[in-house]
Amino acid sequence: MRLVLKYGGTSISSAKDIQDVANYINLLSKHNEIVIVCSAISGITDDLIEISQSIKKENKLKAEQLAAKIISRHILLANQIIKKPTIRKKLLEKLNTDFLELNSLIEGMVLLGEVTPRSLDYLISFGERLSIKLISFSINDIGKNSISLTGKEVGIVTDSNFGESNPLMDTTRLRISKTIDLQFFKKIIPVVGGFTGADQYGHVTTFGRGGSDYTATIIGSCIKADEIWLMSDIDGLMTADPKIVKNAKLLKEVSYIEATEMALFGAKQIHPRTFEPLIAKKIPMKIRNSFNLKNEGTLVTHSPSLSSKNTVKCVSHIRHNGLIDIRGGTMVGTPGTAAKIFATLAKSGINVMMISQNPSESSITIVVKNTDLDKAVNALEMELLGKIIKKLEVTTDVAIIALIGSGMRGTVGVASKVFGAIEKKKVNVAMITQGSSELNLAFVVKDSDSNTAVQALHDAFELDKIN
């Protein structure tokens, strides 16, 4: 089989983890063609972002301290992982070239005293530049040929939307298939850095946080992989957060659309665009635990088998949000009201998580993160209060509860079962939305009620018996 295995940062955070990965890849490569995609070592991307914040605050010392911390962590890992002195020496030389470039970049940014989206992408790309070398050399150390490639080197070409770039798929496909086919032909295992690519001028770009998942599926679709495996530190997608619901179960099979919804809401964070490259080619994905390889994980496919077509597959929740009820007499029948409200919020960089408007048009209710609430209310008051808005009513600390499952589509009685179960627990519902896809039913309760609501729904739909 042709496989793309993507390792998240927590799966490669110690010397032992990396050696285990190398040994596993060694075994797997005996019968399969493998491309590895990896994230930065856990915590490194956060450190790099903190460096950029220190530069903005003109705190040169802090930026240098953080860089020194990143460098010493990688040197320590290199020394712990690699047993053969010649290979270790080569690895340290390669890492050192990156360290010099990282330090010069930081020095340059400090001198300029500014962080642009372009320089930020360049800076945060170092996490993956370093991790691929540790992994590739540890495979070399056990006697297998391997090469490390950054997103740019493997051939990922993107637009110049720094921080949130999009791959130019046709060019990317041509370049990646050429690069990877050559490595396969030479029996070399490519280790590709996730998260980054380069625009047509060669400037490094990133796909946004968690973007390595997306890199894995881009590569998988370009080389016509048979499967993509996302390796992390959890067993797969679950029926609910096991920290809240003790009898939560692992989901054996879900569809691409269900997985996309679960990625947005669920405990396992997956980059939102991850499934796009797989859909057209119907490439299956497995979400697996690198620390529990006996477990097959969750299979994400185009068409899950009949037995797994439950009405509801998962109850997830997002806590710590705020609800704003926007009211105003002149809102009724006035075209453009919603546009003004959302344009105002967008201008302040606020992400709106849920929206509902009742048919009488006298109010629009939105949900934003608690941390955005202040900014949102302020922007709406400054721009629109007394004009189209008469009154804002704010509720802090609310949770969004979402039920996900494509079997809900066209099934009568789901809503009554949901709200019946909630009513029995005497939990008040502040807002409800269901998209016309009927794939996701979401509602809002008080944060303090969220665990009760999640458990009640998990019980009502008997999700502990799902498989």
Ligand code: ASP
């Ligand atoms: N290292 C990047 C991040 O932490 C990308 C990834 O992990 O997928 O966001």
Ligand code: MG
């Ligand atoms: Mg990650």
